[in-house]
Amino acid sequence: MPSFKAAILGFGTVGEGVYRILQEKREEIRENTGFTVDVVTILVKDKTKKRKPISGVKITDNIRDILDDPEIDVVFEAIVGEEPAYTYLSDAIEKGCHIITANKKMFAKHGPALLKHAEFRNVQVGFEATTAGGVPVIRTVSNLLAGDRIKRIQGILNGTSNFILTKMREEGSPFKKALLDAQKNGFAEADPSDDVDGTDAFRKLMILSSLSFGQQPDWEDVPVVGIEHIQPIDVIDASKGDLRYRHVADIWIDDNDKLLGTVGPVLIGANHPLFSIDGVDNAIIIETEYLGQLTLVGPGAGMYPTGSAMVADLLHIIRQQEVVMVTN
């Protein structure tokens, strides 16, 4: 039985989600692909932290245990922040590993370089989980690109902001109270600044931009506005006119073939596809030459949705492997 050996960098919510799904679906994956997937090493920050023992898996705080292991075929990365994630993944590619990442901060900036590097080394890069969690927007756009043309992508790319705006409308809460609610429900980090000031949505938009248009606009040229300054009275006034505030990230090619982007709160009416997207969901409208508008809506975060997006990337890589084996 051919097998895939995997390492996981980071064992927070997302890393653990990947591990659990690979365990729970071990048999199905074997049946569907003909491959077993074994997680052999997990990189953690603090090795002394108490955790349930995981049988057959090496827990390490030394990246060399992964990069120097010739057996490892694929590296899942679920760390936060640009570094050391970028360096680790770059080294993993160099040694011939496929990589699968959920790290949007790192990928917005270094994604194009990693993809080029991977092409050169003939390995694959999965980044479905960087954008809109469990919503398969990366795969969908990739599939569309070969025979169609993307004209515009707009979406609600940050679940925390959307949860807060929903609370403000439904309960008339001020921003700070809605944010506290989000934190209590596990929908916002202790430091929520990247989520509420638009930075997180901006990064995901840049990832979508590279994928859809083969380029990103100059980052300084994209206005990025958050939701911190929206007042309850604004939200209530909007509701009276049957309008809703949504925090929308938007990127499109204008009539002069210029790539333009914006991120910020937008007032939208009841016929807009984003009007009814409440709570922590993400939603993406893909506008193409042939399809018109295609809208995807689903969970933008969470252990299982994000973990399953990363596992889906792996299965895609394995299926290509499968074809190769069958034909040899």
Next chain:
Amino acid sequence: MPSFKAAILGFGTVGEGVYRILQEKREEIRENTGFTVDVVTILVKDKTKKRKPISGVKITDNIRDILDDPEIDVVFEAIVGEEPAYTYLSDAIEKGCHIITANKKMFAKHGPALLKHAEFRNVQVGFEATTAGGVPVIRTVSNLLAGDRIKRIQGILNGTSNFILTKMREEGSPFKKALLDAQKNGFAEADPSDDVDGTDAFRKLMILSSLSFGQQPDWEDVPVVGIEHIQPIDVIDASKGDLRYRHVADIWIDDNDKLLGTVGPVLIGANHPLFSIDGVDNAIIIETEYLGQLTLVGPGAGMYPTGSAMVADLLHIIRQQEVVMVTN
């Protein structure tokens, strides 16, 4: 330059859409896949019908011109009805062609047999266009299946019905007037029975059932109700309670592992993902073990959306071919 030779069965809206997209995107497809795609033969019912001449393409009313041509790699099928479509495609598979179909009536019934036959002959079957037109629901479900589990699929699978229900609500029209409107706008056939009595949605549901659950319920066990008997007063009363009629096809595994399906009008509230789907759009909610709910919304019909779904199937087939070539 490796090339793919294609035949198209049927040159109505969908068949012509496929042809046009393949012409318009010829260069992009070549750049993206390394293959040129040449349409060499088109099967029509009436060869004497006046049409614009198509250079380099043989127009025929004899299926043997396609089945006996050893050069053809892929057959696009865009005929209406079970036969002769099923026989043609079965013969095409037997001679080693990939097939790509938009024929939901044929595929709901014969899809499982065609897929088995194709597996045996080591060719592929594309059927994205059979269900929800340009919305990539087949590809999305296929991708989810390997590492996740589908629990339920519900959706608006017939754009004609949805257009009529929308008109009845927005304009207070009776069913017959709304149907006439749909016909005038090109959103309903001269004989609209399959669309308005639920049969068309039922067929698409059976295709989704085979794909998602590996089986279909007994057809007689699925209650199928259309929209013909909904009165304007029903629609208006619903609106007063902030409810809307949607024609919903629904299939799920119950707690006893039994596969159940229904097709018919349902009253839904403002928080339901199908509430805001107006006009000819289709929408599908995929409920899985890991993702929760994923919703896809987009054009359920039309020359370019449906044609592009078929071309996307072809590109998927070609990409697998590509991997094979690279590794040999």
